[in-house]
Amino acid sequence: MRHWHVSFLSFCCFFMFLFFILFLLTPYDEISATRTWSFDLINKTCKTCSDKSIVFDYTFCFLSLQEVPVSHMTTLQGLGIVAMEVALQDATRTLSVVRGLLRNDSSACLRDCDLIYFDGVVTLVDSVGAFLEGRYGDAGAWVTAVMDGTSTCEEGFRDMDEVSPLTERNYSVFQLCDVALCIMKLLNSDALSF
Structure with missing residues (x-):
């Protein structure tokens, strides 16, 4: 089963690589026109999502999406991916950080976060697969579980009166999942005309 997750993760990376190659092969004048359209799409998506939720961070959404080259020439579905x-990259990096911290500190909070992020990475891989198949309900439920996990990780330190070394990372993974979740909801509604 784990082998399947690794293979699927490789497939997702290859998928992003293909989009990046297409981006590089597009003539500059087409890229400029596409970027304008895509920045409008990113802006409109992030604005709509931030209007729907008090915890959604518009600036974080816009900066995170526009940083990825493929987002400059994609659709709403592409932004979701x-x-x-x-x-997934953020959660994987956070798992690595947690395991690094565990070498010097075997606190119960860190051990809990290790399990949470291990499960979160696997869940996000499954979510990408469900999203690509158009199963937005399943993908949304699994992304929500990852968001809950970041909150649980953070609350564990608070409950033990410890300073969390993962606050920024938990926030980042939470917000990225929130962006993906909002896009899934938009894809299932007529909230935006794209």
Whole structure:
């Protein structure tokens, strides 16, 4: 089963690589026109999502999506994939950080966060697969579970009166998942005309 997750993760990376190659092969004048359209799409998506939620961070959404080259020439579905891929990368990096911290500190909070992020990475891989198949309900439920996990990780330190070394990372993964979740909701509604 784990082998399948690694293979699927490789497939997702290859998918992003293909989009990046297409971006590089597009003539400059087409890129300029596409970027204008895509920045409008990113702006409109982030604005709509931030209007719907008090915890959604417009600036974080816009900067995170526009940083990825493929987002400059994609659709709403493509932005959803970008958000999920960036969330997956962030969660994977956070798992690595947690394991690094565990070498010097075996606190219960860090051990809990290790399990949470291990499960979160696997869940995000599954979510990307469901999203690509158009199963937005499943993908949304799994992304929500990852968001809950980041909150649980952070609350564990608070409950033990410890300073969390993962606050910024938990926030980042939470917000990226929130972007992906909002896009899934938009894809299932007529909230935006793209």
